[in-house]
Amino acid sequence: MNAPLPKAPINWIAVFALVFLPIVAIIAIPLYAYHHDFSVSAWVSMFVLLGVSSLGITAGYHRLWAHRAYEATLPLKIILMLMGTFAVQNSILFWASGHRTHHRHVDDIDQDPYSINNGFWYAHIGWMLRNYPAAEANYKNAPDLLKDKVVMFQDKYYVPLVIAVHAAILLPIGWATGDMWGVLLLGGLMRLILSHHVTFFINSLCHMWGKRPYTDENTARDNFWLAIATWGEGYHNYHHIFQYDYRNGVKWWQYDPTKWLIWSCSKLGLAKNLRRIPSFNIKKAELAMKFKYAEQDLAVYGHNVTEDISTVKSRIAQEYDAFSQTLNDWTKLKELEIQAKKASMAEKIHQMDDKLKVEFQLVEQRLAHHRAALNLLVRNLKKNPASN
Ligand SMILES: [Zn+2]
Numbered sequence: 001m002n003a004p005l006p007k008a009p010i011n012w013i014a015v016f017a018l019v020f021l022p023i024v025a026i027i028a029i030p031l032y033a034y035h036h037d038f039s040v041s042a043w044v045s046m047f048v049l050l051g052v053s054s055l056g057i058t059a060g061y062h063r064l065w066a067h068r069a070y071e072a073t074l075p076l077k078i079i080l081m082l083m084g085t086f087a088v089q090n091s092i093l094f095w096a097s098g099h100r101t102h103h104r105h106v107d108d109i110d111q112d113p114y115s116i117n118n119g120f121w122y123a124h125i126g127w128m129l130r131n132y133p134a135a136e137a138n139y140k141n142a143p144d145l146l147k148d149k150v151v152m153f154q155d156k157y158y159v160p161l162v163i164a165v166h167a168a169i170l171l172p173i174g175w176a177t178g179d180m181w182g183v184l185l186l187g188g189l190m191r192l193i194l195s196h197h198v199t200f201f202i203n204s205l206c207h208m209w210g211k212r213p214y215t216d217e218n219t220a221r222d223n224f225w226l227a228i229a230t231w232g233e234g235y236h237n238y239h240h241i242f243q244y245d246y247r248n249g250v251k252w253w254q255y256d257p258t259k260w261l262i263w264s265c266s267k268l269g270l271a272k273n274l275r276r277i278p279s280f281n282i283k284k285a286e287l288a289m290k291f292k293y294a295e296q297d298l299a300v301y302g303h304n305v306t307e308d309i310s311t312v313k314s315r316i317a318q319e320y321d322a323f324s325q326t327l328n329d330w331t332k333l334k335e336l337e338i339q340a341k342k343a344s345m346a347e348k349i350h351q352m353d354d355k356l357k358v359e360f361q362l363v364e365q366r367l368a369h370h371r372a373a374l375n376l377l378v379r380n381l382k383k384n385p386a387s388n
Pocket residue numbers: 102202203207220236240
C-alpha cells in the first residue's frame with residue numbers, strides 16, 4: 001500500500017504482553033485442559049471479566065477520558081480506572097492522549113499512531129511492538145488529564161496497580177470457586193488476550209469493514225458485528241465524525257452496551273452531563289452522505305441510461321435544493337433561539353422553546369420526507385437504469 005515504515009526500536013514490554021503471553025496461553029491452556037479440565041466457573045469468570053476490563057476501556061479510557069463525552073463522580077472514576085487497569089493497555093494518560101492524536105490525524109501515515117494506511121497489522125498491533133515516533137508520548141493535547149488526580153495517580157503507580165488489581169480480582173474468585181488455576185488461566189490470561197484484541201479491532205477492522213453513513217472523509221466504518229465484539233465501539237464511522245457524543249451506536253436500537261452503562265450510571269447519580277449531538281446535525285450528516293452516494297450511483301449507472309439523464313439529475317438537484325432550504329430554516333430558528341436567550345429572561349425563553357420544539361418537529365418531518373424521496377429515486381435508478 002505504502003512504502004514500508006522505517007524500523008523503530010523494539011518495545012520489549014509490549015512484546016512481553018502482546019506476544020509472549022499469547023504464546024504461554026497457547027501452550028498452557030490446552031495442556032491444563034488435557035490434564036485437569038476447566039470448571040464451569042472458570043469459563044464464566046472469563047466472560048464476566050472480559051466485560052469488566054473491556055468496559056473499563058470503552059466507558060472509561062475512551063469515552064470518559066479521551067473524549068470527555070460525560071462527567072463522572074469520583075467513585076465512578078475510581079471504578080473505571082481500576083477496570084481499565086485490569087485491561088493492561090498502558091495508563092489512561094498515555095492511551096487517551098494517543099487516542100486524541102488518532103482522531104486529530106486519522107489515516108495520516110506519519111501522525112496517526114495507528115493509521116490503517118500503514119496496513120492491518122500495524123494498525124492492529126504492530127504500532128505497539130516498536131517505538132514509532134507517531135505513538136510517542138506527548139501530553140500537549142491532554143492538559144485536562146494532567147490535572148486529573150485519578151489519571152495521574154494511575155499513571156504514577158501503574159505497574160503496582162496492575163499487579164494489585166489482578167490479585168484483588170482473580171485470587172478471591174479462584175479461592176471461592178475452588179479452581180484457582182482455571183480462573184488464573186481463563187479469567188486471567190485468556191481474558192486479557194481476548195480483551196486486548198477486542199480493543200485492537202477498533203483500530204484495525206473498524207477502519208476497514210463496514211459502511212460509511214455519516215462521512216467518507218476518513219476510513220472509519222460502522223459495522224454491527226464489530227459492535228457486538230467491541231462493546232458498542234463498532235459504530236466507528238459515527239464516532240469519528242461526532243467524537244464527543246457519549247453514544248457510538250446513536251440510534252436507540254443499535255447495540256452499544258457502553259452507552260447503556262453510561263446512561264445507567266447517570267440514572268444512579270454517578271455520571272452527568274452526557275453529551276449528545278443534536279439529532280438534526282446527525283440527520284444532516286447522514287443526508288449529505290446520501291446525496292453524495294446518489295451522485296456516485298448516478299455516475300456509475302448513468303452510463304446505462306439511454307434516455308433523459310438530465311431528468312434524474314434535475315430531480316436530485318431539486319431534492320438537494322429542498323434540503324438546503326430546510327437547513328436554512330433551521331439555522332434561522334437556531335439564531336432566533338440564541339437571540340431570545342440573550343435578550344430576555346426565563347419566561348420568554350420558555351415560550352420560545354415550546355414554539356421551537358414544534359417547529360423543529362416540522363423541520364425534521366420534512367427532512368425525513370426528503371430522505372424517503374431520495375431513497376426511492378436511487379432504488380428506481382438501480383432497479384431499472386434504462387427507464388430513467
Ligand atoms: Zn478510529
